[in-house]
Amino acid sequence: MVVAGEEAAERFARQLLAYLPHEAVLRYPERADLPWADTAPDPAVVGARARALWSLAKGREAVVVASARALLRRVPPRDAQAFExxxxxxxxxxDLSAATERLARMGYERxxxxxxxxxxxxxxGVLDVFAAGETAPVRAELFxxxxxTLRRYLPxxxxxxxxxxPTEVYPCREVVLGTRAVGNVERALGDSPDTDETLAHDLERMRAGVYFNGVERYLPLMYREPGAPTDYVHPSALVVVAEPRSLFDDAVRATEAVAAAAKATDLAAPVGAPKVRTAGLxxxxAQLDLGGARRRLTFLSLMRAGGSVDAELQVRRPDVAGGPERLAGALRALLDAARDVGLNAEDL
Known part of the structure; x- marks a missing residue:
């Protein structure tokens, strides 16, 4: 389900919880941190995004709610299995040793x-994990x-x-510092690290598998073609979009905000520092694919699309406003005039 704006997405998800189990409603929130910034990502946000993408890829029975702006940020391609x-x-x-290594690759701090x-x-033989997106950590005691045993505990x-x-521990970073990805970065940078201390330091940390704030600026260099969140949507899924024009406007505003942030970063950077590139990030x-070859349901307001109401009959209580005969007569007159009549009634 794609709506315009983060507030609308959050509100719609809360409304769905009145009808669906908690585990069946997932949010794909927008990230506040930028790929090139030194700001630490919010583990709750990254964890929620990872859970949503994995659920979409596996075709799980769930409703994923996202704003158009949240879908703009690129992620690793689907075949990279970055969100498993x-x-x-x-x-x-x-295997405790293998699990320890895997958690480190997923961006967790030991x-x-x-x-x-x-x-x-x-x-x-005890493994404690505070998973991204969870409200409490779990303790696995091994024999x-x-x-x-697997229990929650007070931090x-x-x-x-x-x-x-059973608990699913999702990555807390949206890149994976694997051997192939880091090798691609190294080849793309060429000799640049020899004359740029920042690049050299970043490359050294990536070779060691050390995550750092701003590592995702190298996402376009890690893969031949970075992925899009919509690439993870299962072929059997139904894509629901509300007000396509509003979605496009939401995406445009977000794009303008990203461009302004990149420009501000460039202005504050030292003389000679490389410019921030948003391409690939x-x-x-126009690239936002909401549906493609998949099934799609579109909610469209005639008023938002430029239409207008040319006849309106308001009867709050037919028994007071002339009785049911008068209501029926008014509806018949509209139908005789070849009007399309829509009734909106609550609690039927």
């Missing part, structure tokens, strides 16, 4: 005690290579609480 979660469940097998989102800790005290259901409004 690590699943923890009581009774399931888990600490002594996992008290904040996007952190994990290992103590003997050999099997998770004996402040470490006290375990109730048993946790964001789609243009």
């Amino acid at each position: 979660p690590l699943t923890l469940a009581a009774g399931a097998a888990l 600490v002594d005690a996992a008290e904040e989102p996007a952190q994990f800790a290992v103590r003997g 050999g290579d099997e998770i004996e 402040s005290t470490g006290q375990t609480l109730a048993d946790a259901p 964001f789609l243009t409004p």
Whole structure:
């Protein structure tokens, strides 16, 4: 479901929760941090986006609500499997060493005690993970290579609480510093790091698999063609768009804001610093594919499309405003005049 603006998307998702289970309504929120900025990403936002993309790719029974502007930021291509979660469940097998390495590749920070989102800790046969997008961490206690118990715990005290259901741990970064991706960056940069200390330092950290704020500025160099969020939509999914013109306007405003932020960054940068390039980091409004060959349902207001109401009959209470006979007579007159009549009645 694509609507215009983040506020509308959040409001629509909350309304859906009145009818659907919590796990069946997913948000794909807009990220406030920019790919080239030194601002740390919000793990809750990145985790929610990763969950939504993975659910769309797998064709899960869920409604994903997004604003048009949230769909502009490019992501790794679908075949990169960048958003595959690590699943923890009581009774399931888990190679602790492999899980530790995988969490690091997913952008998680290893600490002594996992008290904040996007952190994990290992103590003997115990794995603590505070997953991106979750409200509480989980503790997996292993017996050999099997998770004996999986429980939630209080980050402040470490006290375990109730048993946790199977938990999917999603990445907290939207790039994967794999060998191939980093190699592509290295080849694309060529000799530039030899004369640019910032590039040299960034490349060194990427080779070591160390994530840093601003690493996503190299996304266009990691893949032959960066992906779009809509690439993850399953072929069987129904794409619902509300007011296409409003969606385009929302995307245009977001694009203008990104361009202004890039210009401000360039103005504040030292003399001789490379210019910020938004190409490859964001789609243009014209590139936003809302449906394509997939099934699509469009909600369109005639008023927004330039139409107008040429006849209107307001009867709040027929029993007071002349009785049902008068209402029926008015409707018959409209029909006899070849009018199209639409009735809007609540609580029927």
